[in-house]
Amino acid sequence: MNRALILAVVAAVGIVVAASTLFTVHQTQQVLITQFGQPIRVIRDPGLKAKIPFIQSVIAFDRRLLDYDATGEEVILGDQRRLIVDSFTRYRITDPLLFFQSVGATEAGIRARLNSIVTSSVRRVLGNEPLLSVLSNDRARIMTEIRRQVNDEARRFGIEVTDVRIRRADLPDGNTQAILQRMQSERERVARELRAEGAEQAAGIRAGADRERTVLLAEAQASSDILRGQGEQDAIRIFADAFQRDPQFFQFWRSMQAYREAFSEGDTRLLLSPDSEFFRYFRESMPAPAPRAAQ
Incomplete structure (x- = not known):
């Protein structure tokens, strides 16, 4: 009976000593070992560690943020x-x-x-x-x-x-x-300045576009007049050459153009004498009247 009691006491003392000797360092911790209040060493590695029982103490510090x-x-x-x-x-x-x-x-x-x-x-x-x-x-x-x-x-x-x-x-x-009103006034002032600068730039761009448009139209009109004059000059020269080659045919062709322009509407009325030069080709194309038989 006494032997069993002694074994129990020894086991209890061993458990107390082991609990005071061994300790665990968590992975989120770092440990400072002190002896009689004086720091001895720092343990940063996690795991099962040991210290001197009843003399050394363990102070844990969090290593996280x-x-x-x-x-x-x-x-x-x-x-x-x-x-x-x-x-x-x-x-x-x-x-x-x-x-x-x-x-x-x-x-x-x-x-x-x-x-x-x-x-x-x-x-x-x-x-x-x-x-x-x-x-x-x-x-x-x-x-x-x-x-x-x-x-x-x-x-x-x-x-x-x-x-x-x-x-x-x-x-x-x-x-x-007060500060909000001041800030609002400042923003409104900046907005007015930006609008004024934008309007000035828009007016300048608009004036430049109008000026370029005027210059382009004037240059186009000048080029058109020059080309029209050159075309009329060429047409006159061609007509003159054709007239010199065959004056009679040229007069006939001009008369045909006059007939077409005069009678193209269909209701044109002309008051001319029968022997007018205008109907010369009509008279030449009509057959001569047959002579009357003697009574």
């Missing part, structure tokens, strides 16, 4: 406008030993430090930027500069800041309407 939401702060911009900025930060613990020596064994210590670092960097960078830059595509450049400054200061705490973002940027309630 961690988030910190900063409170909204009122910031004065470079153009003396006020803006309420609400930001968040993503960081990772890269040096557990330095983190433990700087802020302690929990994440609560780093949050207070990050709040002051992020707030001062946001005020410093935004203090040199106008409102339009914060609300435009320059916002990415501004956030990159803020992240760089925050990361440079946070490295001494054993962390790496991977990103700093402005979640919300609002105008104070008292200045919102």
Whole structure:
């Protein structure tokens, strides 16, 4: 009976010692081993590990990305406008030993430090930027500069800041309407200037097109007159050559043209004497009348 009790006690002590000696490092963790409160070594590889029981302690730190939401702060911009900025930060613990020596064994210590670092960097960078830059595509450049400054200061705490973002940027309630009206007036002024420039360019393009049209029509009319004159000159020359070759045939052809133009309508009336030169070819083509028989 006593032997069984001794074995049970030994087994219980062995289990307690083994539980105090062995520990598991998860793949999302990194472990710092301390001895009497003093850091001894850092374990980053996951798996089953061992330590000196009852003397050494295990402090686990998360190796994943961690988030910190900063409170909204009122910031004065470079153009003396006020803006309420609400930001968040993503960081990772890269040096557990330095983190433990700087802020302690929990994440609560780093949050207070990050709040002051992020707030001062946001005020410093935004203090040199106008409102339009914060609300435009320059916002990415501004956030990159803020992240760089925050990361440079946070490295001494054993962390790496991977990103700093402005979640919300609002105008104070008292200045919102005035700033919106000013921005609307500015946009309307720019729109009027653009419309005036467009109207001026349109008038210039229209005047140039009208001028080119006038020049083209004048050149076309001049070319047409020149070609018409050359055609009439050639026609006169051809008629003159034909008249010189056979004047009688030319007169006959001109008379036929006159007959066609005079009688083409069908109801033309002419008052001419029978012996008019106009009917010369009609008379020549008619047969002579037969002589009357003697009674």
